[in-house]
Amino acid sequence: MSSPIGEGIDPEKIADYCWQWRQRTGSNHALWLLGVGDHGGGPTRDMLEIADRWSRSPFFPRITHGTAQSYLEAIETPQLPVQNHDLYLEFHRGCYSVHRDQKVYNHQCELALYQAELWSSFANLAVGFDYPYEAIATAWKQVLFNQFHDILPGTSIPEVYSEANPNWEAALATCRTITNQALGAIAQQITNGDAPPGIIFNPCPWERKTWCGVVPALGYLVTTDLPLVPNPVEPADPWVLENEVLRVTIDPTTGAIASLIYKPTDYEYIQGLGNQLQFFQDANQYWDAWNIDPQYAQHPLFETTPITAKRQDTQTTQQLTIRTTFRQSSFTTTYVLAQTAESLRVETQVDWQERHVLVKVAFPLTITATVATYDMPAGAIDRPTLPTTPEEKAQWEVPALSWASLTDGTQGFSLLTPSLHGYDHQDHQLRLTLLRGIEWPDPTADRGLQTFTYTLYPHRGDWRSAQVPRHTRSLALPLTELPLTAQPNSNSFLQWPAPNLELLSLKASEARDGSFVLRGYESHGSPAQFDLTGSLGLQLGDRLDLLETPTPDQSPALQPWAIASFRLNASVLNRQ
Secondary structure, three states, rough: OOOOOOOOOOOOOOOOOOOOOOHHOOOOOOOOOOOOOOOOOOOHHHHHHHHHHHHOOOOOOOOOOOOHHHHHHHHOOOOOOOOOOOOOOOOOHHOOOHHHHHHHHHHHHHHHHHHHHHHHHHHHHHHHOOHHHHHHHHHHHHHHHHHHOOOOOOOOOOHHHHHHHHHHHHHHHHHHHHHHHHEEEEEEEHOOOOOEEEEEEOOOOOOEEEEOOOOOEEEEEEEEOOOOOOOOOOOOOOOOOEOOOOEEEEOOOOOOOEEEOOOOOEEEEEEOOEEEEEEEEOOOOOOOOOOOOOHHHHHHOOOOOEEEEOOOOOEEEEEEEEEEEEEOOOEEEEEEEEOOOOOOOEEEEEEEEEOEEEEEEEEOOOOOOOOEEEEEOOOEEEEEEOOOOHHOOOOOOOEEOOOOEEEEOEEEEEEEEOOOOOHHHHHHEEEOOOOOOOOOOOOOOOOOOEEEEEEEEEEEEOOOOHHHHHHHHHHHHOOOEEEEEOOOEEEOOOEEOOOEEEEEEEEOOOOOOEEEEEEEEOOOOOOEEEOOOOOOOEEEEEOOOOOOOEEOOOEEEEEOOEEEEOOOOEOOOOOO
16 A cells, blocks of 8 residues: 555655665655645645755655656556455445435435436437526536535534535435426427327436336337236235246245245245344444444344234235334335336335444345455446455455346346445345444434335346346436327437447536537446437537547547547437
C-alpha cells in the first residue's frame, strides 16, 4: 500500500517511509500525501513552505509536487505484482448495510434521474419538448452531494441526515415531475381515435412482455386490449405457491422456504430452509457504524416467536404473509408469485428496535459453485467460494450493487437486491445482510419501520445466459402506463441487437448545444458494438470521454466491461 493520508511535513517520518518503500519495492519514487484531514485535504501554506525548505537539503529525499498519474507512471515496472481484483477495504464492512434509508434514496434517485433524462431526450427529439437543463442539473447536484463518503455509507451524525433527506426528496420530486411532463408530451402527439386505450412506456433497451402484448425497446405500446390473464395454477396446499415456472413450498413452522423447484427442469434449489432469518450479536466495535464484529458468527441469537400466516391470492398473484417477532422487533414477510413470473418476490416489513444485533437471511442451495458473482457499477466480479489466501479469507462480508449469483454451470441461482448491498457466501450458500443496530455516530440509525424487497431468481446456466443484469433492471424500472385516446400502435425510439450492451444514460449534452449523448457499457465480459435502429434515426457520432470531449479512439467497438459514450447524430426530418 502507498503512504498514509492527511500527513504534514515531518522530515523523520518522510525519510523513514522513503527508506522502507525503497527496501520493499526497489523504487526511488515514493508518494507522500500531505494535507489537512483524514482523507487528503488540501495542504496548508506552512506545509508547502516547510516542504520547499527540506527539498533544498542535500541530505533529504528530493520533494516535488505532481499528479497521481505522473506518480503511477514513475513507479510502473514489470517487477511489481499486479492486483487484478477489487481493492477490498477490511475496515468498512458494516457500511454496506447501515442507514439503509440512504441506500434506498440513492437507488430511487439514480433511477429517477435516468428516466428524467431519457424521456426528456426522446420528447425533445420526437415532439420538440423543451429539455429541462437547469432542473436536471440541480437534481444531479443534490444527489451527488449526498453521495459524500459519510452520508451514503451511513456513518454521519443524526443532524446530517436531517439536511440530506430533504435533498433526496427534492431530487425525486423534480425528476418525477420532469418524467411525467415528457411522457405527457409524447402521449399528446399520438393520433387520436375513438377507443379508450392506454399507452405503456418501456424505459429499458429491450422488448418486454406485458398483459397486452410486447412493448418495444425504449418506446411505447398503445393498445385497446383487455388484460390477458393466464389461468392460475391453484395449489391444493395453502403453504404452496405455484405457477407454470416455479413451485415454492413454505415451511409452516418457521415461515422459511422448504422447497423451490424450477418446473421446466424439475430441479430443487433449496437445501434445508431458504430465506431463513438469522440473528447475531454485533458488538464491541469501536468504529460502530463502519465495522461488523469479525466474531459475529460465534454469537447467534435464538429469540424468535412462533409464526402466524395469512394466505391472500388474486387473479394475477399468489401471496403468503408470515409474521414473527424478535425481542422488541417485528417481521412481516410476504412471498409474492405472479402468474407469469420466473422469479419469486419477497417483501419484508420490519419494525426494528434492536441495538448491536446483525440480521441476515440465508439461502442454502443444492448448487455447488467455485465462485460467487456480484455485480458492481458497469460490471461484475467473481469471488472465490473457497478462499485460500489471507486477502480472500478477509472478505467474509462483501458488497454488491444489485445482484449476486451462484452457478454450477448447469443450474444457477441469483438474488436480485437493488438497495441491499451486504453479502457473504459459501460454495453452496448466499446470505444477505438485512439490518444492523448501531449506536455511534447515529444512535437512531435504522430504528423504526423498514421495508425490503428482493427477488429469488432460479435459472438454467450462469448469470449471463439467464440475463440476470437485464432481469434486475426490468424489476427496478417498471413499465409506465398512462390513459390515452388513440389507435393501437407501437414505436421504438431506439434499440440495438447486442444482448450484452446496457444503457447507463441517454441525455442532453453538457454543452447544451442541442445534441445528445448515449452512454453504455458491456455487461458480459465479451466484445460488442452498438448498432442503432429506431424511429428517430439516431446514429453514433463522435466517441466521447466522460467529460464529453472527443477521444483519440473513435471506434464504435467496446472492449469487455468497457464504458463508452457517444454523441448521437439525429436524422429526424419531421417530428412525430
